Amino acid sequence: MLQQTQVSTVIPYYARFLASFPDVLALAAAPIDLVIEHWAGLGYYARARNLHRCAQQIATVHAGKFPETEAQLEELPGIGRSTAAAIAAFAFGRRAAILDGNVKRVLCRQFGVAGFPGAKAVHDRLWLLAESLLPENDIEVYTQGLMDLGATLCTRSRPRCGDCPVAAGCVAKRDGRQGELPEAKPRAAVPERTSTFVLLTDGQRLLLERRPPSGLWGGLLVPPEGEPAAVAARFGLALGEATKLPPFKHVFTHFRLTLEPMLCQIDAQFQAAEPGLEWVEIGRAADAGVPAPIKKLIRQVASARG
DNA sequence: GAACCGTGGGA
DNA sequence: TTCCCAAGGTT
Incomplete structure (x- = not known):
């Protein structure tokens, strides 16, 4: 959960998640749709699938116990070099270096490392630095301290800098370049996309469709995407009048999406042959495991019907 | 090696 | 408003 996500954002999700899946075996035994539902709103949904697969591998391959070495941990889904090191250090006291934001x-400030940290050469140098700095003892205290230094002071x-315990040796402070290091990512133009979502309702319920595992909103429930005629054709459905609801924009990290909702009444007896379709009460649809922008969209439906 | 993957908060 | 980016990893 904490991968690319701030602690304060994670806390409520973490609490709900652990209440439902108290240990690794409980998570492994849970249906994936329930896991995804707990993740809805947090973003980066591949993490949820990876975590679920990870739990299953620990249950089956590792007899329910986490492996202790960085190499073994890194083989698990969703656990890369830094997360493997964090688990190894915090859970097992191993002398392993992490490298998070x-x-x-x-490190960039302390050692005056130039260049965008995402560039491979810079990234490699930071890893070498992180490993070279590891203390012989108290790895947990050191690692937590290093992260907290970045989170609270640096x-x-x-x-x-006035409260920083290592300010005396800091290159950035010496040169007054705290504001320039680390260097920012060179930004490309953000693509714009537009997409129509067809809100099929029988008056009480909304028809949602589970998206494929990979890609945007992978594994989550959303209204069918596409032009109303195409959606109708896909479901073998005769659509009545389609009403345009107000469009709105949502800004993702990598693109801007304009969502254009179309509201259509359909017969409650409609049964689609396709799997992954679910009728959800409109009042509950916003909490049914849909991504954040879809929640807005569903609220429009709720208000449109009064 | 770069593109892709969400959401919310701070400035 | 707009930009940056956060306890990164996978494709």
């Missing part, structure tokens, strides 16, 4: 920022903007 906080550590990158601290912050992106307005770092509190």
Whole structure:
């Protein structure tokens, strides 16, 4: 959950998740749709599938117990080099280096590392630095301290260098370049996309469709996407009048999406042959495991019907 | 090696 | 409003 997601955002999701899946075996035994539902709204939904597969591998391949080495941990789905090191260090006291956003920022400033940290050469150098700095003992304290230094003092903007325990050796502070390091990602133009979502309702319920596992909103429930005629054809459905609801924009990291909702009444007796279709009460649809922008869209339907 | 994958908060 | 990016990993 904490991959590319701030702690404060994760906390409520984490609490609900653990309440439903208290241990790795419970998670492994859970249906994937339920896991996805708990993740809805958090983003990066591949993490949910990876975590679920990870639990299943631990249950079956590792007899329910986490492996302890970085190499074995990194073989698990969703666990890369940094997460493997974090588990190895915090759970098993192993001398392993992490490299998250906080550590990158601290290292770039402390050692005056130039270049965008995402560039391979810079990234490689940061990993070498992180490994070279590992203490012989107290790896948990060191690792937590390093991350907390980045999270609380060596912050992106307005770092509190006056309170920093390692300010004396910091290249960025010496040169007054705290605001320039780490260097920003070179930005490309953000693509714009437009997509129509067809809100099929029988007056009480809304028809939602589960998206394929990969890609945007993978595994989540959303209204069928596409032009109304195409959606109708796909479901073998005769559509009545389609009403346009107000469009709205949603800004993702990689593109801007304009959602154009179309509201259509259909027969409650409609049974689609396709799997993955679900009728959901309109009042509950926004909590049925849909991504955040779809929640907005569903609220429009709720208000449109009064 | 670059593109892709969400959402929310801070400035 | 707009941009940046956060306890990164996979394709």
